[in-house]
Amino acid sequence: MLFMIPLSYNVRSLLVRKTTTVATALGIALVVFVLASSLMLAEGIKKTMVSAGSASTGLVIRKGSDTELSSGTEQKNVALVLAAPGVKKDGEGTPIGGGEIVIVAALDKLGTDGQVSNVQIRGVPGNVMKYRPNARIVDGRPAQPGTNEAVVGAGLRGRFRGLDIGQSFDLRKNRPLNIVGVYEAGGSSFESEVWADIDTLRNAYGREGLVSSITAQLESPSKFDAFRGAVENDKQIGLEAQRENAYYEKQSEGTSIFITALGTLVAVFFSIGAMIGAMITMYAAVSQRSREIGTLRALGFSKFAVLFSFLFEAFLLAVVGGLVGAVASIGMSFVKFSMMNFTTWQEISFNFEATPGILGSAILFGGLMGVVGGFFPAVRAAQTNPISAMRA
Amino acid sequence: MSDDAKDEAPSDEESGSGNGSAGPPIIELKGIGKTYYRGKERLDVLKDLDLTIAEGSFEALMGPSGSGKSTLLNLIAGLDTASTGTIRVAGADLNAMSDGERAKWRASTIGFVFQTYNLMPVLTALENVELPLLLTNLGSAERKTRAKTALKVVGLEDRMDHHPRQLSGGQEQRVTIARAIVTDPKIIVADEPTGDLDRENADEILNLLDKLNQEFNKTIVMVTHDPAAADRATQLRQLDKGALK
Ligand SMILES: Nc1ncnc2c1ncn2[C@@H]1O[C@H](COP(=O)(O)OP(=O)(O)OP(=O)(O)O)[C@@H](O)[C@H]1O
Ligand SMILES: [Mg+2]
Numbered sequence: 001m002l003f004m005i006p007l008s009y010n011v012r013s014l015l016v017r018k019t020t021t022v023a024t025a026l027g028i029a030l031v032v033f034v035l036a037s038s039l040m041l042a043e044g045i046k047k048t049m050v051s052a053g054s055a056s057t058g059l060v061i062r063k064g065s066d067t068e069l070s071s072g073t074e075q076k077n078v079a080l081v082l083a084a085p086g087v088k089k090d091g092e093g094t095p096i097g098g099g100e101i102v103i104v105a106a107l108d109k110l111g112t113d114g115q116v117s118n119v120q121i122r123g124v125p126g127n128v129m130k131y132r133p134n135a136r137i138v139d140g141r142p143a144q145p146g147t148n149e150a151v152v153g154a155g156l157r158g159r160f161r162g163l164d165i166g167q168s169f170d171l172r173k174n175r176p177l178n179i180v181g182v183y184e185a186g187g188s189s190f191e192s193e194v195w196a197d198i199d200t201l202r203n204a205y206g207r208e209g210l211v212s213s214i215t216a217q218l219e220s221p222s223k224f225d226a227f228r229g230a231v232e233n234d235k236q237i238g239l240e241a242q243r244e245n246a247y248y249e250k251q252s253e254g255t256s257i258f259i260t261a262l263g264t265l266v267a268v269f270f271s272i273g274a275m276i277g278a279m280i281t282m283y284a285a286v287s288q289r290s291r292e293i294g295t296l297r298a299l300g301f302s303k304f305a306v307l308f309s310f311l312f313e314a315f316l317l318a319v320v321g322g323l324v325g326a327v328a329s330i331g332m333s334f335v336k337f338s339m340m341n342f343t344t345w346q347e348i349s350f351n352f353e354a355t356p357g358i359l360g361s362a363i364l365f366g367g368l369m370g371v372v373g374g375f376f377p378a379v380r381a382a383q384t385n386p387i388s389a390m391r392a
Numbered sequence: 393m394s395d396d397a398k399d400e401a402p403s404d405e406e407s408g409s410g411n412g413s414a415g416p417p418i419i420e421l422k423g424i425g426k427t428y429y430r431g432k433e434r435l436d437v438l439k440d441l442d443l444t445i446a447e448g449s450f451e452a453l454m455g456p457s458g459s460g461k462s463t464l465l466n467l468i469a470g471l472d473t474a475s476t477g478t479i480r481v482a483g484a485d486l487n488a489m490s491d492g493e494r495a496k497w498r499a500s501t502i503g504f505v506f507q508t509y510n511l512m513p514v515l516t517a518l519e520n521v522e523l524p525l526l527l528t529n530l531g532s533a534e535r536k537t538r539a540k541t542a543l544k545v546v547g548l549e550d551r552m553d554h555h556p557r558q559l560s561g562g563q564e565q566r567v568t569i570a571r572a573i574v575t576d577p578k579i580i581v582a583d584e585p586t587g588d589l590d591r592e593n594a595d596e597i598l599n600l601l602d603k604l605n606q607e608f609n610k611t612i613v614m615v616t617h618d619p620a621a622a623d624r625a626t627q628l629r630q631l632d633k634g635a636l637k
């Protein structure tokens with residue numbers, strides 16, 4: 001036997017004080033909403049970035065560069081890398097892979113007055129769809145290799161001036177790119193790029209004979225070590241091989257940690273207000289019901305039973321608020337969000353990604369706010385002197 | 393009366409007034425003092441008070457306002473502790489017990505009836521009566537049965553699903569009495585149980601207390617200002633300025 005005050009006493013007491021209960025629960029709901037949303041955003045960023053890469057694809061950049069953007073190596077090394085052991089070959093014995101060049105262009109963002117934002121443009125060889133099997137044209141047609149045609153990722157389409165089928169924009173003065181198609185790439189960050197012909201891009205920027213990175217499909221994920229060994233063997237060439245998914249995970253880390261930290265900070269800041277709200281509500285409840293508490297103590301319920309009863313009441317109040325906040329945050333998963341990736345300085349669009357873990361921990365955080373805010377009121381309730389409470 | 397008869401005359405405590413069956417002492421207070429301090433001012437509410445109450449007795453405690461009646465009742469009920477003296481109630485030395493021990497002891501030994509009823513407004517009559525049984529080892533079904541039986545004793549079994557605000561003052565007080573007897577305590581303490589009731593309802597409550605004393609052999613200690621209530625008791629005591637007259 002627990003010798004506890006029945007929980008229905010707390011549930012019904014909350015229902016009796018509808019207005020204060022709802023107001024307090026909403027405060028907690030807001031905090032849980034903020035927390036859950038930012039965790040969902042961080043999760044969405046991670047998922048978008050990580051899904052760009054595959055474990056059975058090798059990505060080679062210059063040793064010491066953190067990103068493709070800052071990397072560069074000679075075109076002749078592409079053939080060397082593609083000849084390394086473990087690289088998958090097609091029916092004709094041609095290795096599946098290629099060298100790419102990555103640059104960033106500032107384009108006019110639509111729907112803003114003259115705001116400019118960075119867009120990543122990838123110069124790709126003709127066989128790009130072969131070594132990026134999750135990419136496919138969903139509208140228009142593929143770009144003709146060796147021309148100034150380009151395809152735009154679904155995440156960027158229509159969001160910048162010139163980035164839609166039939167439109168064009170200037171890479172540099174008199175160096176236009178014509179958009180002829182739209183591609184999807186499994187919701188990954190590749191969808192936030194423009195893919196153009198590698199030579200057209202190199203000519204426009206005077207970077208003939210150079211590539212930023214070399215991508216190679218491997219026969220299996222287990223072949224990576226052999227591939228890497230061969231690629232990094234020649235210290236003179238100075239190349240570094242990574243699994244493609246590991247590379248993109250690293251690219252997303254900074255941003256997702258930043259979002260998580262910012263969201264947690266804001267939530268913690270808000271939660272102070274919500275906890276004070278819960279505390280005020282519970283103090284009011286304790287003083288309103290001091291006669292009831294005194295009676296319970298007279299009847300023989302222990303101080304601990306009273307303490308637990310009011311802590312439970314605060315917890316219940318907060319968990320209900322937390323549930324409301326969590327359910328509201330699920331609504332955010334229908335919202336697309338676009339922001340700068342601080343590692344690559346590139347606009348990427350994300351989804352808020354709801355997971356059971358995120359929702360569960362946000363609700364638990366709400367309940368915790370109730371317990372913390374309700375603690376001192378519950379202690380006061382437990383200290384109620386039955387005689388003076390019933391005299392009043 | 394002859395001199396012989398006078399010598400053999402039984403004392404008050406042994407015979408009572410013939411209502412309840414007076415038994416061995418169940419409440420024994422010796423040299424009880426209760427002092428409050430208001431700043432530097434010392435207030436002796438009870439002074440060197442001795443009191444013995446026999447098991448099965450129905451006691452009425454009267455006296456002017458502020459004379460210490462409630463204070464005395466709270467000491468007997470184990471809600472408060474004396475500043476000096478010893479209190480033995482139903483075999484327990486109350487001054488020697490911790491706060492927690494006294495709470496447990498109250499739950500099993502004392503039934504409370506308050507002037508202002510003090511029911512839980514969000515609980516039904518049945519749930520209110522069941523409340524003290526949550527401090528026993530009884531299962532849910534047995535608790536419900538006993539709570540219903542107690543409501544039957546006070547004639548409110550048809551109101552068990554009503555909330556306090558749906559009941560009259562007299563009915564609320566009857567629910568309180570049901571709650572006081574549901575654990576079958578030895579002693580019932582009542583602080584002005586008819587104070588908020590009209591004559592008719594007051595009489596009904598007094599009839600119930602009478603019944604508890606006579607049929608169920610409960611020892612009852614009742615503080616009252618109502619002379620009609622005091623008449624029902626087997627023993628009337630007057631408190632004045634912290635001393636029994
Ligand atoms: N906690 C306390 N602190 C200080 N004085 C107190 C305290 N409790 C009671 N008193 C005082 O003790 C005295 C006796 O109080 P008590 O409540 O026992 O009187 P009572 O006989 O029950 O009066 P009433 O008939 O009005 O209920 C009063 O003067 C009261 O003011
Ligand atoms: Mg009093």
